[in-house]
Amino acid sequence: MSDTWIILGASSAMGRAFARLVAAKGHNVILAARDVADTEHSARDCAARGAPMAKAIAVDMRDAASFQPIYDLAAAQSGTIHAAVFVGSMPEQAEIDADPALGDGTIQDSFTGPVHFLHGLAPLMEQRGSGTVIGIGSVAGDRGRVGNYTYGAAKAGFHTYLSGLRNRLTRAGGHVVTVKPGFVDTAMTWGLPGMFLVASPEAVAKDLWVAAEKNKNTIYTPFFWRYIMLIIRSIPEFLFKKMSI
Amino acid sequence: MRWNEMEYTGWGRVLKAKAQVARPEKPAALKDVFTETPAPAIGALRSYGDTALNDAGKVVNMTRLDRFIGFDAKSGVLEAEGGVTITDILSTFAPQGWMPAVMPGTGFATLGGCIANDVHGKNHHGAGTFGEHVLSIDLLMADGETRTLTPKDNKNLFRATVGGVGQTGVIVSAKIQMKPCSSRLIQVDERRANGLAEFMEMLKASTATYCVGWIDATAKGDSLGRGILEEAELTSSQMDPKLRKSRRVPMDAPGFALSPPVVRQFNKLYFNRIPAEGRGVLRSLEDFFFPLDKIHDWNRLYGKRGFHQFQCVLPDATAEETLLDMLRRISRAGLASPLAVLKRTGTGQAGHLTFPMQGFTLALDFANAPGAAELVQELNRLTASAGGRVYFAKDSLATATEVAGMYPDLADWQTVVNEADPARAFETDLTRRLNLRGAK
The missing domain is CATH 3.30.43 (Uridine Diphospho-n-acetylenolpyruvylglucosamine Reductase; domain 2)
Structure with a gap:
């Protein structure tokens, strides 16, 4: 029997790659993204690759009313419901510094929106007694840096939420994977200076699948970011506060 | 952006x-x-x-615009964005009973690239070029408008786009007619050809759907033009193919890796691997159609200096004489690599600048060593005077004058293209080098 994967933020490069991977494994996909017209293309792509059911639904992390149709469609499918959450936005920190209201948007897209969404979905998963949530956090959430600390703070909040949700769903037979990607080759990072060891979205998608299969709690992808972040986290604050990395 | x-x-x-x-x-x-x-x-x-x-x-x-946006399992019509690769199409749809009607020698090529170069495959003599199986193209043009071209509507623009090396605009998506694929395994019969004349006769006489020849470009004397003919047919086997693991060339190889003695020895072994009486083997579609794709970045085997590929097509009338001349010069120069292909081509062509014509096509790699460029230039001249063509997808050394004589529909193409893109926004290093778009 096919499982159903909700892909939140399906038009992101990582979301797209992961949706294709689960479609090719024969699972249903519900592709939720802001740009529904474009996501229709992805839905047809997933159907051609083997998803028995592939549907595009418009969603806006800043409008909780847009979540209900996704819950309804998921509830209408039999079998296990999973969710992979790729949403988030990262304006330049300088832009947020100039207009603090921009930061609210980032926090909604990357933190409060997905938290609200997952909180609405959790009862259904508990009721089914199974299912995995893959939450995309960020290495930026491991330590606040001058370059993107609003986004980093939102992701740090999301990490903590995912940890709590894991605690909750585990007792109902579900699971939560927290994912902290390093640099991934997406439209968001294309042409940015200072990128190194950039991973392809397809490689990340594979890592996510393996992590979900193995019930991993927190993964870095590619794996070596665990060690990079270990070093960055262990820099004493009196030094770190003067650094710009 | x-x-x-x-x-x-x-x-x-x-x-x-x-x-x-x-x-x-x-x-x-x-x-x-x-x-x-x-x-x-x-x-x-x-x-x-x-x-x-x-x-x-x-x-x-265009590589991120790579989605299948429509597939009809009954008719085998596929609509996809321009950045999907041929391997992606084959591996997704072969298990569902369909495959691209024409496939180039690498599965990494994109749909848009296959159209823009009107590529051909090992079945050109029967199936024609890639463009002949294209039902429609959504083309984003210089004015910012996307137009749908078919062989019937916007016929001229369609013909100028297929094989038009990107000069009419960007291929956003296209619809292609796939062909039924009965199996993921293909039966390949391999036979030796002991010299050029015999090889050409075998290629001409072949009735196989897929037919390709490997040629030993280092052979001399009586063996000049010897090689191995591969004829292949899809099977009805329902077994899953055993896919070989891909490997990557980790670094630029040193110069001696493909030096003349190494290549001569390799070719000898490669030729003698096939028993004198021939043999039949079952291969996966991927292994047969894209033999080199398992070795990622194989171009690094030629080292940092890179390599030239020469590919010409020669009309039947001049083919044998010209090929003999070419092979003599090539084996004398001792610069060839093991990668050399001789194929029969048919009449099929879908665009103004489509490469194949009825005759024979020869393709060879030369490491970019001293003398290699001069040799390729000489081969280009021989091609021109034999009434043949060189292939834009391979060429880096032909001249504008040579090319103008090779492509009879060039003027028609220029008229359509220069009207579609008057500001010449789509010119590339190729079109400037060969003055393909003509005088301003």
């Missing part, structure tokens, strides 16, 4: 370009790029020379 300044090369790695590269992930983002500035499209960068190069200019990388 952010532009990424990058240095990149064609597959042969001899010619280089530094360009501003945009990489949209949605058709809408591609349109946004065009409101800023129209620019030529690039795909998987599997053409060898400079078709995809636009030094000091801008290009649009």
Whole structure:
């Protein structure tokens, strides 16, 4: 029997790659993204690759009313419901510094929106007694840096939420994977200076699948970011506060 | 849209370009790029020379527009974005009973690239070129409008786009007719050909759906033009193919890796691997159609200097005499690599600038060693005087005068293209080098 994967933020490069991977494994996909017209293309792509059911639904992390149709469609499918959450936005920190209201948007897209969404979905998963949530956090959430600390703070909040949700769903037979990607080759990072060891979205998608299969709690992808972040986290604050990395 | 300044090369790695590269992930983002500035499209960068190069200019990388957007399992009609690769199409749809009707020698090529170069495969004598199986093209043009071209509507623009090396605009998506695929395994019969005349007779006499010859370009004397003929038919086997693991060439190989004694020895072993009476083997579709794709970055075997690929097609009337002349010069120069292919071509062509014509096609790699460029130039001259053609997807050394004599529909193509793109926004290093677009 096919499982159903909700892909939140399906038009992101990582979301797209992961949706294709689960479609090719024969699972249903519900592709939720802001740009529904474009996501229709992805839905047809997933159907051609083997998803028995592939549907595009418009969603806006800043409008909780847009979540209900996704819950309804998921509830209408039999079998296990999973969710992979790729949403988030990262304006330049300088832009947020100039207009603090921009930061609210980032926090909604990357933190409060997905938290609200997952909180609405959790009862259904508990009721089914199974299912995995893959939450995309960020290495930026491991330590606040001058370059993107609003986004980093939102992701740090999301990490903590995912940890709590894991605690909750585990007792109902579900699971939560927290994912902290390093640099991934997406439209968001294309042409940015200072990128190194950039991973392809397809490689990340594979890592996510393996992590979900193995019930991993927190993964870095590619794996070596665990060690990079270990070093960055262990820099004493009196030094770190003067650094710009 | 952010532009990424990058240095990149064609597959042969001899010619280089530094360009501003945009990489949209949605058709809408591609349109946004065009409101800023129209620019030529690039795909998987599997053409060898400079078709995809636009030094000091801008290009649009299409590889992220790679979705299947419509598939009819009854008719085998597939609509896909321009950046999907042939391997992706084959591996997704072969298990569902369909495969591309024409496939080039590498599965990494994109749909848009296959159309823009009107590529051919091992079945050209029967199935024609890739473009003959294209039902429609959605083309984003210099004016920012997307038009749907079919062989019937916008016929001229369709013919100028197929094989038109990107000069009419960007292929956003296209509809192709696939052909039924009864199995994921293919029966390959391999036989030795002991010399050129015998080889050409065998190629002419072959009735196989897929037919290709490997040629030993180091052989001399009586063995000149010897090789192995591969004839293949799809099977009815329902077994899953055993896919070999891919490997990557980790670094540029040193110069001696493909030096003349190594190549001669390799070719001898490769030839003698097939018993004198021939043999039949079952292969996976991937292994048969894309023999080199299992070795990622195999172009690095030629080292840092890169390599030239020469490919010509020669009409029946002059083919044998010219091939003999070419092979003599090649074996005398001792510069050839083991990668050399002789194939029969048919009449099929879908665009003004389609490469194949009825006759024979020869393709060879030469490491970019001293004397290699001169040899290829000589081969280009022989091709021109024999009434043949060189292939834009491979070429980096032909001249404008030679090419003008090779492509009889060039003037018609220029008229259509220069009207479609009057500001010449889609010119590339190739079109400038060969003056393909003509005088301004």
